[in-house]
Every structure is written in structure tokens, then in C-alpha cells.
Amino acid sequence: MKIYKLLPDGRRQITGFLFASDFLGLAQASTYAYSAEAITRTDVCRFRRKEFEDLLDRFPRLEKKLLGVANDELAAAQEQMLLLGRKSAKERIASFLLALNKKAARCGRSSNPVWIPMNRSDIGDYLGLSTETVSRTFTELKLARIVALESNSKIRLLDLDVIESIADGNGA
Amino acid sequence: MKIYKLLPDGRRQITGFLFASDFLGLAQASTYAYSAEAITRTDVCRFRRKEFEDLLDRFPRLEKKLLGVANDELAAAQEQMLLLGRKSAKERIASFLLALNKKAARCGRSSNPVWIPMNRSDIGDYLGLSTETVSRTFTELKLARIVALESNSKIRLLDLDVIESIADGNGA
């Protein structure tokens, strides 16, 4: 699923993607406005807030776990702010591919031809770019033999070291 | 204080500012790299991790509080991602001034000539802009009679409604 915020005129910022087993809507106050939308077939499991909170009270370690998750998300958000505020288009795409690669590896899914479930427009709205720039940057990386597009949604990372150095802001 | 992340070549993104009574370094894993630096005279109170965690165990409501704080920060981070990814320079400055104004009001400090403790360079690194653009945008808002610069670090917001509509992406 994609999590996003909108401006009145329709500009959109995707603030994150959710994968299987991720949680949604944990903030206690219902005052934080954002939207969520499935990008692949999705099954959702709903908890009633009251019952969920009772559960937390009965199992304090669960609450610790949630705090850990929140902190992880916070760290990811800070990384994304660095990306959005200071990285070039090429660096953003490289960071994005690397993140997908690592996430897939951590989750035990195929990590090198990396599977990209979202379309170009979603990628753009996640990275603060237009779809055209996303497309052009993929083409550029392809021509430089850094990646190979096996299909629109499956990309092989040919040189992880180079991708990493680009993502970190060294590789021009 | 300012919290920031750096790229190897020195590009900097300030991911947030801390005010009196805010906490720092709560993430359990010490694996998240970021820096913090005081921008005004600062007194810091240090807790030993072990003792702090014991405290949390003894007072579960404290842990709930921390979870709430983390969620608030997460919401703020998402708002900032929207700003960094999709807002224009003018919209970013307007959002920034509005946020300082609301924060000051919530903390019972002077909120209309709003006090700006950080310098232009810090503001730029927080909003993903250059110092020159920050300066030019202040000038622009001043010429439009939307704000008045009573000093470099004290700005009067002359029309909150207009500022809000700019910040939300309506006011051109």
C-alpha cells in the first residue's frame, strides 16, 4: 500500500509504502490526516482500537515492540527528508532501488532482479520527482550499464557498489 | 538544538529542531546516525539508558507517553516530507513561519512577533533551500506586506490567513 498526503491542488507526496505485516493507523489521536491506497492485491486485518489497547496493556512487551517500530519509521523518515531536501534525481533513484533491494533481502524475497510493485507516478510522488524525470533517470542508469530493466517492474542492479556510491552522493 | 544528517560532500539536511524539554536519542538501537548541535545556550540532562529503561518498566504510562511522542514526531516528519517533496520556496517559508507561530503559542511564548532562533543557513538546510533563496523569499513576503522583519530573528506575521493559504498551497 502507499501512504500519502495531498495538497489542495492535487500535488501528492507519498510518505511511505507498506508491505505485508506492516501496521497502519497506530497513532492514538485520530487527528493526523493521511491517505492509504493499495497498489497490489491486499488483505487487511482490522483491530478495534479498544481491544487493541487492552491487548497492549496485557502484554507490555508488545508496546515496547511498537515503540521500536515507531523509532524505525522515524529513522526512515529522516533518511527520506535528506533525500527529498538534498539529493539529485539520480541519487534519489539510486537510493530508492537500494532500499527496495535491502528490504527484499531482509524479507527473504528475491532481491536482485528487484521487484517494483509501484508505477512511475507513485515513484515520482515518493521521491519528489515528476514521472518523466523518473523515467529518464531509469533510462540514464540503463545506458550507463548500472541497471538493466528486465520489465517495467523488475530491475536488475548490475553494480551494487556503484549504485550505493551514487545513492550516498559520491558517484556524481 | 538542531538535528541533522549529512552527505559525504557536506550537503546537510536538518530533520528537526528541539526545544526545551524535548528528548534526544530515544531510539533503542544506537544504529541510527544523526548529529545534534545547540543553536542557543542549552542545558542538557542525561539519563543512563539502563536506568531509563528500568524507569519505563516501573511506570508503563511513561512508555505510552513516549509512544505518543514518537507518533507526533512521525506525523511532523510526514508533513515535512510533503513540504520537501512538493512545496515551492514560498510555500516552505510560509509553512515554516506558521509552524513556529503555532509552536510558540502552544508553549505559551510570544507567538506573533515570532522569535526565530536559527540563522538563514539553518533554515535553508531545514527547508531544502539555499540561504540565498531563504533570504530572497523573506524579502518577497516583506514587500508583499505579509510579514514584517522586526529584526533578523524576529518576524511579525501580518496576515495569518494569507500565510496559511500560501503554506497550504493555495496562495500562488
Add this chain to the structure above:
DNA sequence: CGATGCGTTGATCGGTATCAAGGGGGGTGG
């Protein structure tokens, strides 16, 4: 077979970065 949506590519525009210069205020040393 036409319609529709997504992705790519090309041409041009514009907003912000960058490069450069100068002003002002506060602190320090003579």
C-alpha cells in the same frame, strides 16, 4: 479493432542553485 492507461522521449520553460559582490552589526584588540 478502437479506447485507455502507462511509459518513454523530445522541446522548452522556469524556479532555485550557484557564483559573486557588498552591506551591516557585534565583538575584539589596539
Add this chain to the structure above:
DNA sequence: CCACCCCCCTTGATACCGATCAACGCATCG
């Protein structure tokens, strides 16, 4: 007490990256 210096801020000129506008290919689906 004054002069100098340094840092921060502002302003101007120019460059460039990415957005925007536009057209087209391609696949999917009705």
C-alpha cells in the same frame, strides 16, 4: 573609545536541473 574584522544577511547575474507541455509507442481490455 575607536578601528578593524568577521560573520551573517542581502542582492544581483547567470547557470542548470528538473518540471512542464507535447507527442508517440505499446500493452491490455472491452
